[in-house]
Amino acid sequence: MMLNYSYPLYRPPSEADSLIFQVTLGCSFNECSFCDMYRSKEYSERPWEEVKAEIDIMSKTLPETRRIFLADGDALNLETDYMEKIVKYLYEKFPNLERVSCYAMPMNVLKKTPEELKSLRDSGLNMFYLGIESGSDLILKKVTKGATAATIIRACKKAMDVGYILSCMIILGLGGKTHSKEHIRGTAEVINASAPHYVGALTLYLENGIKEEFKTKFGExxxxxxxxxxxxxxxDLIGRIDVKNEVIFRANHGSNAYTIKGTFPQDKQTMLDKISWMKQHPEVVRPTGLRGF
Ligand code: SF4
Known part of the structure; x- marks a missing residue:
């Protein structure tokens, strides 16, 4: 038996095999101009009775579950006590559970005290997917991200300081041609300053429904x-990333024209060499028809 999800339902590609529970619906912010994921939903938090009933059902259907992703767009917006109650119950009902993750906005992380984050971590919430998108304050403002480079860095450090695994997303092309250099320079600076465990590079893809809004908010x-x-x-981005701790880098999302992956710092030159080779072999580009966000 599967759950009666409220669609659209999103999860990171690396959570493809995870069991998903929707503990919130939509996104509490819902204003990033490049993102139409939850435009059709009003943000709400699901009551304990509903969440518990779904956990009870799925613990009988898929008792061997090892990974759980809590949807929708920013489950970390839940009050700490409530989130903790949910996570603890998951570990109670799924004896083989190893990982519970969710999307988190920088603001969600910053709103919690270090003690709250630690307490959630101790209860078994162990991974956040956090959208950096760009490290340039100019671009972050133009795409109405509701964050600055400084707040993103603070949020990343705060989460990692109490032991969370952090997977961050950046969006190639978000500054357009005009601000390409600025976008990449700022993004590399944020990655260098925060050194998340994973960085995924996606490519900007604007759905028809938000194209006009994106262009208007961009302001030029x-x-x-x-x-x-x-x-x-x-x-440029790979060339500028300079980290001591390992950062697993992937630009293999379905939205990307070219695929690159490797681990910083050791694979940096190999990735740069591969890009040089790709520039000589443009035929390896992913056909437009096979791309998607
Ligand atoms: S990018 Fe994330 S925070 Fe921004 S509107 Fe989309 S789901 Fe919400």
Missing amino acids: PFIPVNDSESLDELE
Whole structure:
């Protein structure tokens, strides 16, 4: 038996095999101009009776579950006590459970005290997916992210300081052609300052429903980068990433024109060499028809 999900339902690609419980619906912010994921939903928090009933059902159907993802867009917005109650109950009902994760906005993390984050971590919530998108304050403002480079860095450090695994997303092409350099420079700075465990690079893809809003909020003509410029951004970004701790980097999302992956710092040169090779072999580009966000 499967759950009666409220669609649309999203989860990170690496949670494809995880069991998903929707503990919140929609996104409490819902204003990033590039994101239409939850535009059709009003943010709400699901009551304990409903969440518990679903956990009870699925613990009988899939008792061997090892990984659980808590949806929708920012489950970390829940009050700490309530989130903790849910996470503890999950471990009680799924004896083989190893990982519970959710999306988190920088603001969700910053709103919690270090003690609250630690207490949630101790109860078994162990991973956040956090959208950096860009490390440039100019671009973050133009895409109405509701965060600055400084708040993103603070949020990343705060989460990692109490032991969370952190997986961050950045979006190639988000500054358009005009602000490409600025976008990549700022993004590399944020990655260097926060060194999350994972960084995933996606490519900007605007759904028809939000294109006009995105352009209006951008505040100047938005000129998208083409595939070759996107590869230049990737090269510039990788070249600027300079971290001591390991950062697993993936630009293999379905939205990307080119696929690159490796671990910083040791694979940096190999990734740069691969990009040089790709520039000589543009035929390896992912066909437009096979791309998606
Ligand atoms: S990018 Fe994240 S925080 Fe922004 S509107 Fe979409 S789900 Fe909400």
